[in-house]
Every structure is written in C-alpha cells, then in structure tokens.
Amino acid sequence: MTSVTSPLAGRVIGLAAVPDPVFSGAMVGPGTAIDPVREPSVAVSPVDGVVVSLHPHAFVVLDSEDHGVLTHLGIDTVQLNGAGFELLVAKGDTVTRGQGVVRWNPVDVEAAGKSPVCPVVALDASADALSGLVEDGExxxxxxxxxxx
Structure with missing residues (x-):
C-alpha cells in the first residue's frame, strides 16, 4: 500500500469543496484537498518516486507501485504562466517523500484572483482503492x- 502524505501545511477541505468541477467531481481521480497556510512555502513530494509530470502549478510523482499522485497548486493557476512558482526539481528526477518540488506563495495566487486550494489526487484510481482518507482538519x-x- 502507498501512503500519501500532505505536500503542504493547511486545512484539509476534501475534494467536494474544491471550486473546480473537474476536481470536485473526482474526474481525474479520488483524493482530498488542502487550503494552504497563507505564507511563502515549498510544496513537497507526497510519496517516494519519479517526477513524471512537472509544471509550475502542478506535478505528478509516480511511486514504485505505479501510483501517480497529482499535487495541483491552486485552481486555474495555469493561467499565471508560471509567475510566482519556482521549480526545485526536474521532470524525470527521483524524489523522496518530503523533498521540495515547487516553491510558491498562496498569498500571491489569491492576489492574482485565483483560489490557492490544492487538490491531492490519486490519478486513475477508484474511490474504494483509498483508505483512511482525511477530508477535514489541520x-x-x-x-x-x-x-x-
């Protein structure tokens, strides 16, 4: 079993509360979401694995069980064209759980008119494949x- 940990500090709100129908409807997979603390921070890898997709606003780490975990930093943040995000690794890099992947500031995301809420999704998984799902709390x-x- 893969244990997926939080890439950020904040308040867990669950996918249903994400202000985007693709995530709130679990169209890309089940998971949860975090309303991050409002301070400059580094999003870290939620699993040990290989970075298979990397954008300023989102990344996917594939673990040894071929589980792809998506961390999406904010909603509609692709529209920021990378402004305010700093990549700390490269696509293809092997990362360990807790290793920094992207530096960003949720305050800047909000100032740009975007939601800083961060979905953490088990790509292509069924909801019943997840256990111990956290949907609220700090x-x-x-x-x-x-x-x-």
Missing part, C-alpha cells in the same frame, strides 16, 4: 492524507 507538511491499495 495538517502539517508530511501528515498522512490517505492510503492507496
């Missing part, structure tokens, strides 16, 4: 979010 970076069979 989390620190590295706290458990869900298990994935």
């Amino acid at each position: 989390v620190k970076s590295g706290d458990a979010l869900f298990g994935w069979e």
Whole structure:
C-alpha cells in the first residue's frame, strides 16, 4: 500500500469543496484537498518516486507501485504562466517523500484572483482503492492524507 502524505501545511477541505468541477467531481481521480497556510512555502513530494509530470502549478510523482499522485497548486493557476512558482526539481528526477518540488506563495495566487486550494489526487484510481482518507482538519507538511491499495 502507498501512503500519501500532505505536500503542504493547511486545512484539509476534501475534494467536494474544491471550486473546480473537474476536481470536485473526482474526474481525474479520488483524493482530498488542502487550503494552504497563507505564507511563502515549498510544496513537497507526497510519496517516494519519479517526477513524471512537472509544471509550475502542478506535478505528478509516480511511486514504485505505479501510483501517480497529482499535487495541483491552486485552481486555474495555469493561467499565471508560471509567475510566482519556482521549480526545485526536474521532470524525470527521483524524489523522496518530503523533498521540495515547487516553491510558491498562496498569498500571491489569491492576489492574482485565483483560489490557492490544492487538490491531492490519486490519478486513475477508484474511490474504494483509498483508505483512511482525511477530508477535514489541520495538517502539517508530511501528515498522512490517505492510503492507496
């Protein structure tokens, strides 16, 4: 089983509360979402694995069980064209859980008129493949979010 941990500190709100129908409807997969603390921070890898997709606003890490975990930094942040995001790794890099992937500031995202809410999604998984799903409460970076069979 893959243990997926929080890439950020903040308040867990669950996918249903994400202000985007693709995420709130779990169209890309089940998971949860974090309303991040409002301070400059580094989004870290939620699993050990390989960075298979990397954009300023989102990244996917594929673990040894071929589970792809998407971390999406804010909603509609692709429209910022990378402004305010700093990549700390490269696509194809092997990363460890807790390793910094993207530096960003949720305050700047809000100032640009975007939601800083961050979905953390088990790509192409079924909802019943997840266990211990956290959908509310405060989390620190590295706290458990869900298990994935």
